Amino acid sequence: MDGVLGDMDPEIEWQQAQGLPHGGTYHGLEEVRRNIFDPLDAEWWDEFSAVPAEFLDAGGEVVVLGRYRGVAKGTCKHLDVPFVHVWTVRGEKAVRFRQFLDTAGWIEALS
Numbered sequence: 001m002d003g004v005l006g007d008m009d010p011e012i013e014w015q016q017a018q019g020l021p022h023g024g025t026y027h028g029l030e031e032v033r034r035n036i037f038d039p040l041d042a043e044w045w046d047e048f049s050a051v052p053a054e055f056l057d058a059g060g061e062v063v064v065l066g067r068y069r070g071v072a073k074g075t076c077k078h079l080d081v082p083f084v085h086v087w088t089v090r091g092e093k094a095v096r097f098r099q100f101l102d103t104a105g106w107i108e109a110l111s
Contacts, residue, residue, distance in 0.1 A: 004037075005029055009093040019103030021110070044110060047071040050083065062087045068101065072109045081105035 014026040016036060021044075026032050040048055048070035056063040063086050070079040081102040088096035 005033065007092075007094055008032070008097075009090070009095045012094060013096045015096070015098045017099045017101055017103050020106055023103075044073060045070040045079075046073050046076075048079075050085075058086075060088060060090070062089060068106070070109070075110065077109040079106060079109040 008029060010029050011027065012029060012032060014032045014036065016023045016026065018024065022035055022039060026035050048068070050066060050068055052064045052066040054065040056065070063084065066083055066085070068079055068081050068083055071077070072079065083099065083101040086096075086098040086100075087094050
């Protein structure tokens with residue numbers, strides 16, 4: 001986890017898809033860790049992965065196409081939905097993240 005967060009600017013703006021239980025905009029590494037990364041294992045998923053399939057160079061941004069896969073805690077339902085991540089990079093750090101995905105598939109797996 002520290003390696004992932006190490007590539008992010010301490011003041012990163014993180015835009016999580018609004019249809020998710022934790023959807024919204026978060027500012028800074030502490031908010032991102034507390035609201036995004038910590039609950040992934042602790043509350044939502046027994047297994048979880050974000051598997052990139054394609055990276056598109058868009059100048060100061062990188063667009064990542066891939067799939068989320070996992071098994072939900074409590075329901076044991078499987079998650080397998082596509083995602084698009086848009087990362088804004090300045091220098092060697094990510095300063096903004098935007099997430100786009102099938103939120104209905106995510107919610108279905110959790111409920």
